[in-house]
Amino acid sequence: MTQKTHHDVIIIGAGAAGLSAGLVLARSRASVLLLDAGEPRNAPAAHMHGFLSRDGMVPTEFLAVGRCEATAAGATIQPATVRGIERRDDGGFDVTLTDGTVDIARTLLVATGLKDELPGIPGLSERWGALVHHCPYCHGYEVRDRSIGVIGGFAREISLKQAGLLRRYSDRVSFLTNGIELTATERRYLGAFGIRIIDGTVSRLSGEVDGPVAVSLSDGRSVEYEAVFIAPVPRPTDGLLRSLGCEADPRTGLIAVDATGQTSVFGVWAAGNVVTPSAQVITAAGAGSASAIAINGWLLQQDIAAASAGRQSA
Template sequence: MAKIPTHDVIIVGGGAAGLSAGLVLARAQADVLIIDSGHPRNAPAHQMHGFLSRDGMDPKGFLEAGRREFVSYNGAIIHSTVSQAAGQAGSFRLTLDDGSAETTRAILVATGLSDDLSLVPGMHERWGTLVHHCPYCHGYEVSSQRISVIGGQAREMSIKQAGLLRRYSDAVTFVTNDIQLEQAERNRLEAIGVRIIEGLVTHLNGAFGTLTSIALSDGSVVDSDAVFIAPTQHPHDTLLRALGCSVSDVSGLVTTDGFGQTSVPGVWAAGNVVSPTAQVITAAGAGGASAIAINGWLLHHDIDAAVAARN
């Protein structure tokens, strides 16, 4: 006889998506375990924005509040990482980095992504405070400042950033870096007052915790109070791929339906791991939607088992 899994659901990742899913499932009386590495993507930021009723809240405080709510409904949290996963719908086994294992009927992966901050020296230590990615998250806070957009690995997003940030400041400069602008793209940016500088960025200037300018390879500098860049993003989807989840040929991301269901029965994914542009509030919503789908899936199988036992 097969061993009954210890948990109904294991959620890998304890950020906005994972905690929101955990809260919904725990309130629905499911046995839920969250396995979290403790390294949220937005940890360097002092505030998060655009989250109704939580605008300006410290990301650390937000997660602490989420954990308190989750465990108040008998949810459990382990601070660890998952090294291996195997099994099938209704019976998965996850091996943790200390060699221990947990079993579950269903899995939700909400492990987020990492930003590649190696493009420009000085960017990493200023990330989330003076160097940003999302205009909707941090644009308002730098209104009227000297904003520089550095052309990043994500070409289209870099150009879009320059246009969006013009709404916040009259002093927006787009430093092309390795991006070759087409004439139509240049015309559109210049038409709304974006200054364009052709050049390669070598590093950022400023004492620790400050930013004064961007240094270019020709020796010139661009005075700047804030920098935006669209770096390459790396979804933490190793676990999903190991489980055999389908990946889009176009985006390179693991594919899901509108509720986070992957191509593998019993496996869901939510948040930045499958939706890199998701803000905190949309990641939380995705986690909640996945939780409802997972709970329905659990109920369906519970009823099937009850009917089979009755017959």
């Protein structure tokens, strides 16, 4: 096991939130190490949207530019997966990687994002991020005026909201119930809004991977769409935060943070999808920046307290 040098901050996750925080902290002359497992949530997407000045940018290009900016300011980025974290006697943290290496930090920012849990519909995962989407704000504009199928997913309310939102982009929107039992009121609402309701269970997606998508139902019917939306279950990768004892919000089950991303554990922050599953790229980047500013202030307070204690004992 190799003991590496101390860092002011270790950021776990180098997506939008982690890189944004790393840039701000490095520019503040903090010693910053970013550890990244290389599994960004939006990797399957061809483009990202809604980010002012970056609309339509390829996600991998966005991350590459962010890495260059953060490292140019002095941050270190290392491809690695964290195995565990332990509190040190001096109040800092030992961060152990899967290869046994240990990095030391005064404070932590966890920006490990989330994973989308998709229904086990054959043909869905191969089209995820290309022809099958989940966010109307991210991809609705790009499929405007096209035929759109909304497949009922694990999250009932979100599925219905998807259908309503997408109706603003196209007058050819269908809602495939796929196990969701609609109330009479919901049927009236969807019908009045011009959304076609197709009752039945989806058994398969097929067709060329660049479209259109043929949605097959278990009763033998098949409907073709130019774009498909479904609501996956977001699973925050918050195991490290929970292992540290960070408290969860009893209402949402998500790790609780304040406006700056500070958790209930002293010296631990979290930002991005790991604590805010609905955050878009621009939102996650902003959260990372806010956490970085708070962390820099926290480091300053610790430095002043240590300097004052040393002066009094001299």
